[in-house]
Amino acid sequence: xxxxxxxxxxxxxxxxxxxxxxxxxxxxxxxxxxxxxxxxxxxxxxxxxxxxxxxxxxxxxxxxxxxxxxxxxxxxxxxxxxxxxxxxxxxxxxxxxxxxxxxxxxxxxxxxxxxxxxxxxxxxxxxxxxxxxxxxxxxxxxxxxxxxxxxxxxxxxxxxxxxxxxxxxxxxxxxxxxxxxxxxxxxxxxxxxxxxxxxxxxxxxxxxxxxxxxxxxxxxxxxxxxxxxxxxxxxxxxxxxxxxxxxxxxxxxxxxxxxxxxxxxxxxxxxxxxx
Amino acid sequence: xxxxxxxxxxxxxxxxxxxxxxxxxxxxxxxxxxxxxxxxxxxxxxxxxxxxxxxxxxxxxxxxxxxxxxxxxxxxxxxxxxxxxxxxxxxxxxxxxxxxxxxxxxxxxxxxxxxxxxxxxxxxxxxxxxxxxxxxxxxxxxxxxxxxxxxxxxxxxxxxxxxxxxxxxxxxxxxxxxxxxxxxxxxxxxxxxxxxxxxxxxxxxxxxxxxxxxxxxxxxxxxxxxxxxxxxxxxxxxxxxxxxxxxxxxxxxxxxxxxxxxxxxxxxxxxxxxx
Numbered sequence: 001x002x003x004x005x006x007x008x009x010x011x012x013x014x015x016x017x018x019x020x021x022x023x024x025x026x027x028x029x030x031x032x033x034x035x036x037x038x039x040x041x042x043x044x045x046x047x048x049x050x051x052x053x054x055x056x057x058x059x060x061x062x063x064x065x066x067x068x069x070x071x072x073x074x075x076x077x078x079x080x081x082x083x084x085x086x087x088x089x090x091x092x093x094x095x096x097x098x099x100x101x102x103x104x105x106x107x108x109x110x111x112x113x114x115x116x117x118x119x120x121x122x123x124x125x126x127x128x129x130x131x132x133x134x135x136x137x138x139x140x141x142x143x144x145x146x147x148x149x150x151x152x153x154x155x156x157x158x159x160x161x162x163x164x165x166x167x168x169x170x171x172x173x174x175x176x177x178x179x180x181x182x183x184x185x186x187x188x189x190x191x192x193x194x195x196x197x198x199x200x201x202x203x204x205x206x207x208x209x210x211x212x213x214x215x216x217x218x219x220x221x222x223x224x225x226x227x228x229x230x231x232x233x234x235x236x237x238x239x240x241x242x243x244x245x246x247x248x249x250x251x252x253x254x255x256x257x258x259x260x261x262x263x264x265x266x267x268x269x270x271x272x273x274x275x
Numbered sequence: 276x277x278x279x280x281x282x283x284x285x286x287x288x289x290x291x292x293x294x295x296x297x298x299x300x301x302x303x304x305x306x307x308x309x310x311x312x313x314x315x316x317x318x319x320x321x322x323x324x325x326x327x328x329x330x331x332x333x334x335x336x337x338x339x340x341x342x343x344x345x346x347x348x349x350x351x352x353x354x355x356x357x358x359x360x361x362x363x364x365x366x367x368x369x370x371x372x373x374x375x376x377x378x379x380x381x382x383x384x385x386x387x388x389x390x391x392x393x394x395x396x397x398x399x400x401x402x403x404x405x406x407x408x409x410x411x412x413x414x415x416x417x418x419x420x421x422x423x424x425x426x427x428x429x430x431x432x433x434x435x436x437x438x439x440x441x442x443x444x445x446x447x448x449x450x451x452x453x454x455x456x457x458x459x460x461x462x463x464x465x466x467x468x469x470x471x472x473x474x475x476x477x478x479x480x481x482x483x484x485x486x487x488x489x490x491x492x493x494x495x496x497x498x499x500x501x502x503x504x505x506x507x508x509x510x511x512x513x514x515x516x517x518x519x520x521x522x523x524x525x526x527x528x529x530x531x532x533x534x535x536x537x538x539x540x541x542x543x544x545x546x547x548x549x550x
Contacts, residue, residue: 130407136442139433143440157454158414165418167411167454174453175446179432 011229013049013204015081015195016040017213018056018064019159020236022073026162029067033235037072044074052080053198053211055154055188055218057124057169058103061085081198083153083188084109087122090187096149098122099141101134101172120149123176123184125156125169135172142180150176154188156218160237189215190222199228286504288324288479290470291315292488293331293339294434295511297348301437304342308510312347319349327355328473328486330429330463330493332399332444333378336360356473358428358463359384362397365462371424373397374416376409376447395424398451398459400431400444410447417455425451429463431493435512464490465497474503 019025022036043050052075056064061084065077084106091098091113099118100110103126110122121138142148156168173184188194199209206227213219214236223230294300297311318325327350331339336359340352359381366373366388374393375385378401385397396413417423431443448459463469474484481502488494489511498505 126407128407130410132401132403132405132442135405135446139442139446140440143433157456158418165415167407167414167450171410171414171450171454175442175450178449179442179446181432 007229008210010208011048011210012208013051013199013202013210014043015051015053015198015202015209015211015223015228016043017189017211017215017219018052018054018068020214021212021233022068023071024160024162024236029070031162032071032073040073040075049202049204050079051198051202053189053195054080054082055156057083057106057153057188058127059105060108062108063105081194081201083194084124086194086197087151087153087187088113090151091120091122096120098151099138101126101129101138102153103127103129119145120151121176122151122153123169123172124153126172127166130167130172135175139176139179142176142182148180148182150180150182150184152184152186152188154218155184155186155190156215158237165237189213189218190225192222192226195223195226195228282504283485285483286323286485287483288326288474288477288485289318290326290328290473290477290484290486290498290503291318292464292486292490292494293327293329293343295489296487296508297343298346299435299437299511304345306437307346307348315348315350324477324479325354326473326477328464328470329355329357330431330443332358332381332428332463333402334380335383337383338380356469356476358469359399361469361472362426362428362462363388365426366395366397371395373426374413376401376404376413377428378402378404394420395426396451397426397428398444398447399428401447402441405442405447410450414451414454417451417457423455423457425455425457425459427459427461427463429493430459430461430465431490433512440512464488464493465500467497467501470498470501470503 016022021033022040023030023032040050054064059067061077061080061082064082065075065080068075088110097114097116097118097120098110099121100107100115101121102124106124118141121142123138126134142150150173152169152173154168155170155173157170158165158168160166177184195206199206202209210229210231211219211223212231212233214233216232220230220232291297296308297315298305298307315325329339334342336352336355336357339357340350340355343350363385372389372391372393372395373385374396375382375390376396377385377399381399393416396417398413401409417425425448427444427448429443430445430448432445433440433443435441452459470481474481477484485504485506486494486498487506487508489508491507495505495507
């Protein structure tokens with residue numbers, strides 16, 4: 001196994017996932033993961049550029065940053081790449097009016113978007129909002145469209161809260177895909193466009209960047225397919241991953257990289273580069 | 276296109292789907308589809324054996340038959356093949372104790388099943404029971420099992436009620452499959468075992484039987500793959516089918532058969548064999 005210095009040669013920018021890497025959500029907002037507040041502080045003191053690249057779609061960026069700051073993280077709204085603002089850009093560019101199946105906490109991100117007479121559906125991690133009635137309404141809107149368009153803010157399977165594992169938006173995206181016989185457009189990791197915009201905002205090329213996350217598909221796989229390096233932390237949902245759940249081909253670069261990190265016994269605190 | 280007499284040569288048994296073929300569910304139990312009550316009566320007066328083969332999983336067989344009888348159909352409980360009793364048989368044979376995510380209306384079918392300390396999950400068309408909380412609970416049960424086993428009573432995409440289209444169990448099966456990285460075992464159409472038991476109960480061979488339904492995948496595709504003939508009615512969910520929603524390979528026997536029926540302009544009243 002290559003030494004860490006060698007693996008990180010030429011890295012100029014670090015993209016940090018948030019949920020499961022910096023903190024676990026839950027009652028009262030959740031809790032910072034041990035060592036993460038200091039790790040972010042050290043990264044920011046280093047020569048590296050840092051950006052937060054999240055699929056969080058239950059909260060607006062403002063609320064997410066407010067929460068992180070209360071937990072002690074040094075982060076500002078302008079440093080966060082999140083799917084809701086990216087979706088708004090796409091909706092405007094394509095003249096689309098969404099039916100929104102999203103959490104109330106993120107609805108403010110869509111304040112400037114026309115939602116009358118919808119010609120597409122946007123789903124995000126709606127949590128309790130994923131009622132049968134709400135899912136059925138989104139389904140009916142799609143079925144009434146000549147060309148049904150479904151956007152999903154990320155496609156994560158689940159995430160970890162302090163109380164346990166929680167279903168993310170991905171399963172509900174799959175449900176609507178199957179019900180309507182369509183394929184959703186994913187806005188967020190692992191979409192290449194999403195990584196592209198995060199890198200542009202950092203001013204760093206893909207081969208100069210490393211993505212740090214807990215999701216083997218959204219974070220590690222997506223970043224590697226975009227030509228970035230990636231590191232999977234052993235916090236958040238890490239320990240719950242099942243081999244049969246991997247989307248990557250067996251023996252492919254994604255799996256072997258993941259395996260070598262695991263074999264290396266990397267733990268959260270060891271992930272970060274030295275000052 | 277072959278004449279109807281030729282297509283139906285050698286048919287000794289007719290399997291009838293129920294929802295979308297005999298009636299559309301909805302407020303106050305739903306409504307019989309025009310011509311269906313008389314069609315069933317004519318079939319029963321004919322030389323043909325008749326069996327009702329349904330994926331209905333919101334109601335017990337007793338409740339379903341009670342409803343159909345109130346709508347005027349000549350049907351008894353012993354003539355119905357339904358997924359909940361079939362699932363109970365499998366659970367007993369394999370010593371499995373299910374966590375049930377099902378509608379209250381069908382729960383009585385599982386009265387004799389041990390549900391303590393569950394080692395599998397059974398989902399059915401739970402309707403409003405498909406809340407986020409209930410889905411998350413089923414997901415958590417599966418994730419805690421070493422070898423997660425998920426049974427789905429049918430895998431229909433949606434069905435039609437008098438008020439409009441409604442999501443069926445299939446999308447929720449897909450959601451849990453994706454969340455857990457597993458594949459569900461389907462009990463009900465289009466599972467070969469399900470058609471087999473319906474045919475055994477009729478005493479008819481597959482090549483002597485015809486399945487009549489509104490679902491191109493569950494009814495038509497499943498029956499054809501089991502060696503039966505099949506007919507798709509133009510009631511129920513028929514008109515809502517999207518070409519991209521078909522699961523069969525393009526140009527395969529399923530699609531071409533469906534297309535020829537459509538081209539033939541068959542409507543519900545024309546489907547039934549003459550006395």
